[in-house]
Amino acid sequence: MAETDTTTTVRGPAEGRAVDPLLLRRAMGRFATGVTVVTTRRDDGRLEGLTANSFSTVSLDPPLVLWSVARRARSFAAFSAARHFAVNVLAVEQLSLCRHFAAPHADKFAGIAIDAGLGGCPLLPDALAHFECVRETAVEGGDHVILVGRVLAASFRDGDPLVFAGGTYHQIAPIG
Numbered sequence: 785m786a787e788t789d790t791t792t793t794v795r796g797p798a799e800g801r802a803v804d805p806l807l808l809r810r811a812m813g814r815f816a817t818g819v820t821v822v823t824t825r826r827d828d829g830r831l832e833g834l835t836a837n838s839f840s841t842v843s844l845d846p847p848l849v850l851w852s853v854a855r856r857a858r859s860f861a862a863f864s865a866a867r868h869f870a871v872n873v874l875a876v877e878q879l880s881l882c883r884h885f886a887a888p889h890a891d892k893f894a895g896i897a898i899d900a901g902l903g904g905c906p907l908l909p910d911a912l913a914h915f916e917c918v919r920e921t922a923v924e925g926g927d928h929v930i931l932v933g934r935v936l937a938a939s940f941r942d943g944d945p946l947v948f949a950g951g952t953y954h955q956i957a958p959i960g
């Protein structure tokens with residue numbers, strides 16, 4: 785594919801060159817996602833949570849979901865070892881929670897309202913949806929590890945999702 789004014793081409797190893805990470809990130813930003821906060825509870829009781837947009841459905845029967853955790857994340861060891869995790873799908877009015885859980889804090893849950901989910905995983909009460917999962921499998925994924933969970937419980941409420949696209953946040957608008 786040739787480069788034009790409106791198309792930026794990211795060439796990969798097939799052409800003998802490494803894909804430029806910044807261009808790759810910009811290309812991936814064209815794929816709009818929701819935003820989640822994934823949480824878990826360590827064996828010693830400490831709570832962990834981070835903002836993640838890699839969440840996706842995998843299977844309805846059995847009910848499986850996935851997300852990927854960066855090896856460099858401070859919570860990587862906790863999520864790697866965790867038997868349970870919970871996915872909190874953020875509503876558009878929860879942008880501040882999205883930013884909070886994407887930044888380092890000594891205790892990310894200080895002052896944050898939570899309910900206790902399965903395995904002690906924290907649930908954010910006003911999230912649009914919750915998926916409470918038991919770890920099914922983990923798959924190596926380069927600088928991330930893909931965690932596949934079996935959904936043990938799910939809940940949702942009406943409302944509008946927070947959307948991440950092009951490196952920034954959006955709200956949805958119906959077109960039909």
Ligand SMILES: Cc1cc2nc3c(=O)[nH]c(=O)nc-3n(C[C@H](O)[C@H](O)[C@H](O)COP(=O)(O)O)c2cc1C
Pocket residue numbers: 819833834835836837838839851852853854855856857858859860885886887888889948
């Ligand atoms: C919109 C958005 C999506 C993100 N998605 C992921 C993700 O899917 N996986 C991941 O490991 N980090 C993701 N991050 C980065 C983490 O939220 C961030 O590095 C966080 O500080 C990690 O927390 P921790 O260091 O306490 O583990 C995302 C950040 C933002 C803003």
